[in-house]
Amino acid sequence: MQRVWVFLFFLGPVSCNFLDSKEKRTQDLINTELREMDWNSVDSYPLFLECDETATKEAQKQCFAQQLTTHFENTLREFEFTIDSDHSAIVDVIFVIDAKGKISVEDIIKDAAILKQMPEFDGIITQSLKNIPPIAPALKRGIPVKTKFKIPVQLNTK
Template identity: 30%
Template sequence: MLPKTNMRKKILILLLFPLLFGSCQYFPKQVPSEQDLLQKELKAINWNEVDEFPSVVSCDSITDREQKKQCFFEYLTALIQQKLNIDTLGVLYPKLDTINVKVTVLPNATMEFETQGIDSLSYNHAAIDSIIKTRLVDFPDIHPALKRGIPVKTQFVLPVILNVQ
């Protein structure tokens, strides 16, 4: 009888061993709160960069992120130059060869423009802004920048060369 009891004990121990030491679900776990998880995720997000830059239809086929960004900036700069060269900006201010235009692309795919760095003593800043705001309308569809799949506002400054022939 002794060997059978000993054998039963060994079998019982072998069956209970995985249950006692192998199941972590029976031990209390430290579960982080929603606020802790949210704060951790918010800290992991780089708020200074967008996941996708603004784009236009002609640049959508480009898959490389930097090339797509460059395509958008070149397209927008050329379009702004084209629209401003139609006007009298070059005639009114012949010494003004380059202006910096601050472009804001809003989440609803609209754009706003503002001149930057123009010497207000030499040039009438209000008149230049007025010309820019009246000329820079009717742009083709712009896709806003995306951050985690959500359209966001982006701003950048483009140097625009005037009187390009």
């Protein structure tokens, strides 16, 4: 009789793990991965067609920034943004590239003097970004993700 009790005693605690469903274990694993993931960085930056997707992350970042700046400068070159101000004439354009590569302006941070002197400024900036060449979205673990960027625009002052 003692052997039966000893056998049942050892079988009981070992079999508890087998009672957990496969789905619950999978969900626990996913939750652990999500908690440990660095959500403030991407594995690869958004890319223009001219950028090399096999390049290092830093090279991708530089190519993206250079292509974006070049496009922005070429588009805005036809406009002369000059304001009368003693303040710093730097405007921060905050934009988002979604998981499909579509770009949209989230905010344009500027001094009230800029808004007063150039009320059409926001529209010009927004249109400039909408005319940008196609962009492949950033990737996180091989999945396209939304990313937010800020680009400063220096305005001429009189």
